[in-house]
Amino acid sequence: AQSVTQLGSHVSVSEGALVLLRCNYSSSVPPYLFWYVQYPNQGLQLLLKYTSAATLVKGINGFEAEFKKSETSFHLTKPSAHMSDAAEYFCAVSDNTDKLIFGTGTRLQVFP
Amino acid sequence: EPEVTQTPSHQVTQMGQEVILRCVPISNHLYFYWYRQILGQKVEFLVSFYNNEISEKSEIFDDQFSVERPDGSNFTLKIRSTKLEDSAMYFCASEASGGNEQFFGPGTRLTVL
Numbered sequence: 001a002q003s004v005t006q007l008g009s010h011v012s013v014s015e016g017a018l019v020l021l022r023c024n025y026s027s028s029v030p031p032y033l034f035w036y037v038q039y040p041n042q043g044l045q046l047l048l049k050y051t052s053a054a055t056l057v058k059g060i061n062g063f064e065a066e067f068k069k070s071e072t073s074f075h076l077t078k079p080s081a082h083m084s085d086a087a088e089y090f091c092a093v094s095d096n097t098d099k100l101i102f103g104t105g106t107r108l109q110v111f112p
Numbered sequence: 113e114p115e116v117t118q119t120p121s122h123q124v125t126q127m128g129q130e131v132i133l134r135c136v137p138i139s140n141h142l143y144f145y146w147y148r149q150i151l152g153q154k155v156e157f158l159v160s161f162y163n164n165e166i167s168e169k170s171e172i173f174d175d176q177f178s179v180e181r182p183d184g185s186n187f188t189l190k191i192r193s194t195k196l197e198d199s200a201m202y203f204c205a206s207e208a209s210g211g212n213e214q215f216f217g218p219g220t221r222l223t224v225l
Contacts, residue, residue, distance in 0.1 A: 032212055034213075036216075042218060042219075043203060043216045043217055043218040043219050044155070044203065044216040045216070046213060046214075046215075049212065049213060051212050090154070090155060092155075094212075097160070097167070097168050098143060098160060098167075098207065098212075098214075099145065099157045099160055099168055100145075100147070100155075100157060100214060101157065102154045102155040102156070103154060104153070104154045105154055
């Protein structure tokens with residue numbers, strides 16, 4: 001069965017600092033992996049996805065993630081945090097059935 | 113840009129009452145999903161729907177839940193007799209045929225008193 005583990009329920013960074021949000025997955029089949037962002041009182045917006053093409057995936061708002069099969073990881077990074085990046089970030093995995101299995105989320109705080 | 117819409121944005125109901133949550137998926141999409149997020153918890157899969165039938169459902173989706181696509185545009189989630197623990201944000205999502213991206217609606221916040 002597929003599962004996702006997000007290390008760190010809260011991450012705080014200073015504006016301009018590197019953002020690193022961790023995600024490890026477990027999957028018995030080649031996975032599709034996703035990062036979604038949820039701003040307060042809003043729905044889920046797709047940041048980026050990995051679907052077995054390039055292992056380094058670039059998404060919206062300057063975010064990117066690297067699929068590392070050997071480490072079963074799909075960490076999300078952004079070189080320079082912006083105040084508007086403050087939100088909840090969810091990593092998700094899907095298998096052949098297409099349903100998404102979400103991690104518990106990481107709340108990103110950005111300080112001036 | 114096409115988007116998934118959901119109504120109402122907030123529904124308050126008494127325990128034991130029936131509720132229907134409505135979703136309008138993106139028009140050319142063929143796969144539909146419901147997820148829920150209890151306050152402070154992760155998003156959980158409820159059910160997927162394709163070709164007018166349920167493709168997969170989670171253990172959360174018991175006999176109190178049902179889904180329907182009553183016409184060519186709406187996709188509904190019905191909870192027959194709500195419980196306090198049904199209070200959550202409910203998200204609808206849709207996906208195109210051959211696609212691998214689910215588009216989410218803004219959610220309906222259900223509060224059961």
